[in-house]
Amino acid sequence: MDEPLDQLLTDTRPPRLLAIPGLRNARDLGGPGRLRSGLLYRSGWLAELTEEGTRELAKLGVRTVLDLRDPIELERFPDRTHDLSVTLAHFPLLPQDGVDRGDLPLTEIYPLIIDTAGPVLVAALRRLLEPAALPALVHCAVGRDRTGILSALLLALLGVSDEEITADYLLSNEGLGLLDGPVEYEDAHGVIRLSYPVRVELITDLLARVRSQHGNVQAYLGDHGLTDGEVSALRALLLE
Template identity: 40%
Template sequence: MRNLRDAGGFPTEHGGRVAEALLYRGGSLHELTPEGAARLAELGLRTVIDLRSAPELEVWPDRPFGEQVRFLHLPTFPVRESAAEHAEDAAADAAAQRSEERSEEPSQERAAARDERDAEAGEETLDALYAFMSATAGPAIAATVSALAQPDALPALVHCAVGKDRTGVTVATLLSAFGVSDADIVADYHLSNTGLGLDRGPVFYVDEHGTERRSRPVHEGLILAFLASLRATHGDATQYLLAHGVTKSELKTLRAAFL
């Protein structure tokens, strides 16, 4: 699997340290090889939390490993697009493609339309994506945190498609609630660029609807804006989690386990 790493090891503002080998973050398990499955089994995982959408799971289901691992589906995004909207996108792509074929130069209109639809097309669209997550992802992030607090849930792996954006805001919120500094959260967040090869430029891929997308490197402004948004609305990450359904008992359990 891609972009796998331990989410622990960071000092906190209270003088403690986030324990390692309890929470891992990464990309999806649909390409998991037998060797990869064996290595994941060595981590002793008890829970895998998948933040992807239902269509992503349908096209690229996680490959199971280990008899004791519990798989949970807690999508970060609410349902935003209908089949009709996807059909309209496909029709627009087809029309733009026909237009492009009649021209020697690539269609700027087609590229612009693709970028507008693509949640990871470029910095402006990434900004919009993170603003959208700031406004809507609270219940999903809280559900993930609550799941980690359940008996025998740890060690756990949290992942989305590539472990960059949805996983990034989820882990950042939890680390912030533990008292990890923004500087350390940003440093961990930036590791996805190297883990995905984005430090060398954009990476093209085909999404679950068969549409070509372009994934760009993350930058600190994205995650800092997300953290600033939750602080502006709730004061801090702890209050943000409590407001979206995490209980004080669950936070106490997690802090006892991790710190």
């Protein structure tokens, strides 16, 4: 039987958040279910990564960085890799139609991504299967929403329980210092906005939407091009 969510959020397992200078909300995605540690990491952007932080990423062996941001974000806040030898790959999850969605609530952004970004999500997961791609780091702006969606879908594909997916998702509140309420941030257009703590229903509603429309996460990704062979390859790579 799956552990209760409140137990998952309050147990005494070793912390998964990583202290990497200049990298917000960084953690190893491994741990939930049988997902292997040391292969896939998630975080916020690398735009503020320090040279010390780069050395920490080098110790982790990161070879590939998957960036889920829009082109305007990349232009304003480019990733810093210093002398780190990595391949940067760009997979924007929001529609590239020139519309500023900064005022849209997350309750609209999440369904929008699920409804429009299926092929991009598949392309990002497929990138993990390329030779020498792992370990990899996936990020968006703060490593919470777009990164949280890709992470949740991958974890579900690998058979991780909804309770553990939700616990990983909510860990961003701690990683971004949101446990005590919203904090200010500057978006790609130079507008000061508030970042609010994420809620359980954002990710559970997203998974429910996928399942109501496609049956399950594997079928959703399959409908957008991910083959059964690629699913098997991801499981062989990432599961113990």
